[in-house]
Amino acid sequence: xxxxxxxxxxxxxxxxxxxxxxxxxxxxxxxxxxxxxxxxxxxxxxxxxxxxxxxxxxxxxxxxxxxxxxxxxxxxxxxxxxxxxxxxxxxxxxxxxxxxxxxxxxxxxxxxxxxxxxxxxxxxxx
Numbered sequence: 299x300x301x302x303x304x305x306x307x308x309x310x311x312x313x314x315x316x317x318x319x320x321x322x323x324x325x326x327x328x329x330x331x332x333x334x335x336x337x338x339x340x341x342x343x344x345x346x347x348x349x350x351x352x353x354x355x356x357x358x359x360x361x362x363x364x365x366x367x368x369x370x371x372x373x374x375x376x377x378x379x380x381x382x383x384x385x386x387x388x389x390x391x392x393x394x395x396x397x398x399x400x401x402x403x404x405x406x407x408x409x410x411x412x413x414x415x416x417x418x419x420x421x422x423x424x
Contacts, residue, residue: 299373299374299376299377299419300371300372300373300417301324301328301355301372301373301374302317302318302319302324302328302370302371302372303316303317303318303369303370303371303372303389303412304316304317304318304321304332304369304370304371305317305367305368305369305370305393305408305412306336306367306368306369306370307366307367307368307400307401307402307403308340308366308401309336309337309340311333311336311337315367315403315405315408316405316408316409316412318412324372325352325353325355327352327353328352328353328355328357328372331350331352331357332357332359332370332372333370335348335350335357335359335370336359336361336368336370339359339361339363339368340361340363340366340368346360346361346362346363347359347360347361347383347386349379349382349383351375354374354375355372355373355374355375356372356373356374356375356377356379356382357370357371357372358370358371358372358373358379358382358383358386359371359386360383360386360387360389360390362390362394362400365394365400365401366401367390367393367394367400367401369386369389369390369393371385371386373419377419378419381417381418381419384418385415385417385418385419388415388418389411389412389415392411392414392415393408393411396410396411397411
């Protein structure tokens with residue numbers, strides 16, 4: 299199950315382009331782990347895609363260095379890692395296809411892009 303989804307431009311973790319739920323409503327350890335992973339990828343000190351277990355959650359990220367846009371998903375640990383990575387890949391592709399200015403998107407429009415991407419694990423349950 300999806301716990302949280304975030305889209306950042308550069309390393310602006312205080313003001314994500316998309317945030318559901320608000321970062322303040324997320325477990326602090328999970329939020330910090332996700333932000334650190336994205337920051338390391340931006341700084342070229344870590345992988346641009348990855349996943350790590352934090353408590354009972356999986357934290358997955360995908361950073362697009364050329365556009366400086368990052369995607370962070372927090373899911374329950376019963377979701378398959380490959381499904382989370384596939385979801386972030388689909389989301390990133392859809393974002394780049396639909397958003398005219400990836401670094402300065404219309405924030406209301408980003409929610410429309412996100413809602414159109416169905417997580418693979420939800421399709422598996424049907």
